[in-house]
Amino acid sequence: xxxxxxxxxxxxxxxxxxxxxxxxxxxxxxxxxxxxxxxxxxxxxxxxxxxxxxxxxxxxxxxxxxxxxxxxxxxxxxxxxxxxxxxxxxxxxxxxxxxxxxxxxxxxxxxxxxxxxxxxxxxxxxxxxxxxxxxxxxxxxxxxxxxxxxxxxxxxxxxxxxxxxxxxxxxxxxxxxxxxxxxxxxxxxxxxxxxxxxxxxxxxxxxxxxxxxxxxxxxxxxxxxxxxxxxxxxxxxxxxxxxxxxxxxxxxxx
Numbered sequence: 001x002x003x004x005x006x007x008x009x010x011x012x013x014x015x016x017x018x019x020x021x022x023x024x025x026x027x028x029x030x031x032x033x034x035x036x037x038x039x040x041x042x043x044x045x046x047x048x049x050x051x052x053x054x055x056x057x058x059x060x061x062x063x064x065x066x067x068x069x070x071x072x073x074x075x076x077x078x079x080x081x082x083x084x085x086x087x088x089x090x091x092x093x094x095x096x097x098x099x100x101x102x103x104x105x106x107x108x109x110x111x112x113x114x115x116x117x118x119x120x121x122x123x124x125x126x127x128x129x130x131x132x133x134x135x136x137x138x139x140x141x142x143x144x145x146x147x148x149x150x151x152x153x154x155x156x157x158x159x160x161x162x163x164x165x166x167x168x169x170x171x172x173x174x175x176x177x178x179x180x181x182x183x184x185x186x187x188x189x190x191x192x193x194x195x196x197x198x199x200x201x202x203x204x205x206x207x208x209x210x211x212x213x214x215x216x217x218x219x220x221x222x223x224x225x226x227x228x229x230x231x232x233x234x235x236x237x238x239x240x241x242x243x244x245x246x247x248x249x250x251x252x253x254x
Contacts, residue, residue, distance in 0.1 A: 001219060001223065001251055002197075002219060002222050002223075002227065002229075002230070002231040002251075003030055003031060003229075003230050003231065004028070004029050004030065004031070004230075004231050004232070004233060004248060004251070005029055005030070005031030005032055005033055005054075005055075005057045005058075005230045005231070005232040005233070006020075006024040006027070006029040006031075006032050006033075006232070006233050007032070007033050007034075007035070007198070007232055007233060007234040007235075008020040008021070008024065008032050008033070008034050009033075009034055009035040009036065010234055010235060010236055010237075011024070011233065011235070011237060011241045012024060012241045013241070014240055014241065017034075017040060017045070018040075018044065018045070018048045020032070021045075021048040021049050021051070021052035021054055022048070022051070022052040023241075023242075024052065024054055025052040025053055025054050027241075027242065027245050027248065028245075028248050028249070029054060029233075029248075030053075030054055030055065031054055031055045031056070031057040031230050031232070032049065032054050032055070032056055032057065033056070033057050033058035033059065033230075033232050033234070034056065034058075034059055034097075035059065035060045036059070036060055036063065036064050036071075037059050037093060037097065038063040038064070038089075038093060042093050042096035042097050043096060045097060046096060046097050046098060049097070055098075055100065056097045056098060056099045056100070057099065057100045057101060057196070057230045057232065058099060058100065058101040058102070058103060058135075058196060058230075058232065059090065059093065059094055059097065059099050059101075059102060059103070060072075060090075060102075060103045060105055061086070061087055061090035061091075061094075061102050061103065061104050061105065062074075062082075062083060062086035062087060062089070062090055062104075062105070063086055063089055063090060070107045070108060071105060071107075072104075072105025072106055072107035073105075073106075073107035073109075074104050074105060074106050074107060074117075074118055074121045074122065075106040075107055075109040075114045075115070075117055075118035075121070075148040075149070076107045076108070076109045076114065076117065076148075077109070077113045077114060077117045079107075079117075080117065080120070080121060083121050084121070084124060084125075084128075087104075087121075087125055087128070088128075090102055091128070091129055091132065094132065100133060100230070101133045101134070101135050101170075101195065101196050102129075102132060102133070102134050102135070103134075103135045103136070103137055103170055103196075104121075104122060104125060104134055104135070104136060105137075106118055106136070106147065106148040106149040107147070107148060108146035108147055108148065109146075109148040110146070110148065114148055115158075118148065118149075118158065119158060119161050119162060122134070122136070122158070122162050122164075122167060123162050123164065125167075126162060126164035126166055126167050127164075129166070130166055131166070132166060133166055133168065133195060134164075134166055134167045134168075135167070135168055135169065135170035135195055135196050136149060136155055136158065136159070136167070136168075136169065136170065137149070137155075137169075137170035137171075137172055137175070137198075138150050138151060138152055138154075138155050138172075138175060138176075138179060139172075139175055140175045140178035140179045142178060143175075143178070150179060151179070152169075152176070152179065152180065152186060152189070152190055155169055155190075155193075156169070156190060156193060159193055168193055168194065168195030168196070169190060169193040169194045169195060170194075170195065170196045170197075170198070171186070171187060171190065171194045171196070171197050171198070172197075172198040172199075172200075172234065173187075173197070173198065173199045173200065173202070173213060173218070174198075174199075174200040174201070174202050174205050174234075174235075177202045177212070177213060178202070183202075183213055183218070184214070184217065184218060184221065187218065187221065188221070191225055191227070194227070194229070195229055196229055196230060196232070197222075197227075197229060197230070197231045197232065198231075198232045198233075198234040199215065199218075199231055199232070199233055199234065199235070200233070200234055200235035200236075201213065201235060204238075205235050205236055206235055206236060206237065206238040206244070207235060207237065207238060207244040207245075207246075207247055208233065208235065208247045209246060209247035209250065210238065215247070215251075216250075216251075219231075219251060233248075
């Protein structure tokens with residue numbers, strides 16, 4: 001079975017952030033991810049993770065603009081200086097948290113100039129942080145209209161153009177199902193590029209045991225492939241987090 005992580009931005013929100021690490025460990029998770037860990041002290045979050053015995057596996061970059069601005073702009077022409085300045089902050093936070101991956105968000109853009117901007121920024125980031133694992137993730141246009149990266153073929157092309165060993169694909173099963181209509185086939189096609197996986201039910205983005213996706217079959221395929229990365233639960237609990245963790249017990253983790 002895969003190693004499971006809990007997304008603490010979406011899950012255990014009944015608790016304060018610093019208490020969510022221990023709650024995730026109690027539930028049976030051995031890793032956690034935090035989408036935007038920029039408003040709390042990184043050393044304190046890291047100590048909470050160490051005390052709970054969980055690894056911080058992923059954060060997002062760049063830091064969000066909560067005042068209505070974009071939460072990602074790596075593909076937005078004209079924002080190159082801002083991207084690189086904010087990536088430096090993300091890198092410092094990731095290092096303080098000992099985070100395994102940094103997901104670089106593309107933002108809303110389109111066209112060849114956006115593609116070139118994205119490739120240039122990712123290439124720069126890969127060279128700036130050669131020992132840090134960076135990921136890119138296609139997001140579906142229904143939930144994220146205008147987002148630049150919403151196609152797996154394009155993501156594969158971009159990774160090929162960059163050619164950096166520390167940049168890989170992040171596969172979110174919910175987005176994959178919305179984008180392609182066949183999550184399992186998407187995994188099978190792009191598995192060699194996948195560095196990090198996120199899971200949720202479809203439709204609705206609730207617990208993985210709700211909806212149409214066959215997660216027992218997916219987990220079996222991960223084992224057969226020999227996937228050694230993390231599988232992060234990134235979903236909105238239908239009720240409370242603890243009441244919806246039957247799927248984790250079913251996967252043999254709790």
